[in-house]
Amino acid sequence: MNGEALRIEDVHKSFGKLEVLRGIDLALAEHEVVCLIGASGSGKSTLLRCVNLLEPIDAGRIVVGGEDVTSPGVDVNRVRRGIGIVFQAFNLFPHMTVLENVTLGPRKALGLSKAQAMEEADRLLARFGLADKRTEYPDRLSGGQQQRVAIVRAIAMRPQLLLLDEVTSALDPELVSEVLDAIRELADGGMTMLIATHEMGFARDVASRVCFIHEGRILEEGPPGEIFAAPKEERTRQFLQRIVAAGRM
């Protein structure tokens, strides 16, 4: 077995009186791909934001690559450099070209020279079929292209862990596959990923494990074959039935 990339221990998080995470435990080995499924509002996105330290947690521990990143005094900027996140709404910087979007982090947070950062960015953009878009502004790109740029922006930081937060939910259906293909390529390349998704077919293909999150807890987890074919929990079964009824699986 590989080393441990991420361990989440009994994480709790509330927004005011609303308890969004009620004790999440989860561990990811290096090179593992885990998908989080569950209804909107179940806490998937919040969990990812907590791992990236964009939201402080109320209780529990998050250990990344052996280091407790939730202990006081940890340099959050250093931790975030090693954890990439891709958002549902892309969140590209609209006033920067594709190339500037991708090179900002490596230049300012990793301290790479402009030439180094651009060379690396061009290599990644070419790998994801975006080489001809390098000087475009984000609003000139399709949603699928924008999301692929966002993925490239995240991996340009050479993260040891990549978080993907419903990255295809804001896309037109015909653009979903190009983004999923990009993620599949990352999985094949050995990237450790924690993915919140509504794409069950994709989760079945790419994930080594699937976790069903319900009301802030992981209700059921296991290999995708088991979860999708023979869920043990009634709630999981109901959720999957609704997904099938909506034609999304």
Added chain:
Amino acid sequence: MNVKLFLTAEVIILPAALFLAVLRSLPGPVFFPIRALAIVYADLFRGLPTILVIFMLGFGMPALGLSWIPDSQFFWAVVALSLVYTAYVSEVYRAGIESVHPSQEAAARSLGLTHLQSLRHVVLPQAVRRVIPPLLNDFIGLQKDTALVGALGVVEAFRQAQIDQSATFNGTPYLVAGTLFVAITIPLARFTDWLIARDRRRSQAGRLA
């Protein structure tokens, strides 16, 4: 004289107001005293009538008779206008900063950038573009308020017009002074329109996020 006042004050106001707005954006309880000071400053100098500040500094400071205090009324006029307009302009910047969606800051921070780096590279470039029209509005206000400085005895366009009018009992000098003011502010307005149009051509930054 008015143009010199206006330009000198503007050179001070633009960075000072930006600095003040950035101070007010600092996160967390550690920076609460700094944020509070920035708020007190903005409230105070937006609340005081400009003419009052000009009088207090222009007449008050030299009257203290301290040798190390400059007694140039031009100097104090610039200080007074800068103090007042920095408060206004910092509010404009702040509105711009707050108009940039928090997801932009989140995206920048997720790359490991510090809060100040995020402001510098991601938030402020978008914020400043959005506030160019209201900034210009304040510049026009400043350009007009340079006339208040005449009350100190600094001979600017309006004061000169008063002098000429009293000498000749003829209203034309006021008309000339008014024309001069408008002749400066109208090109400023067109210049801003041009800036906005150019920006729109380059990218549609304001439309997104």
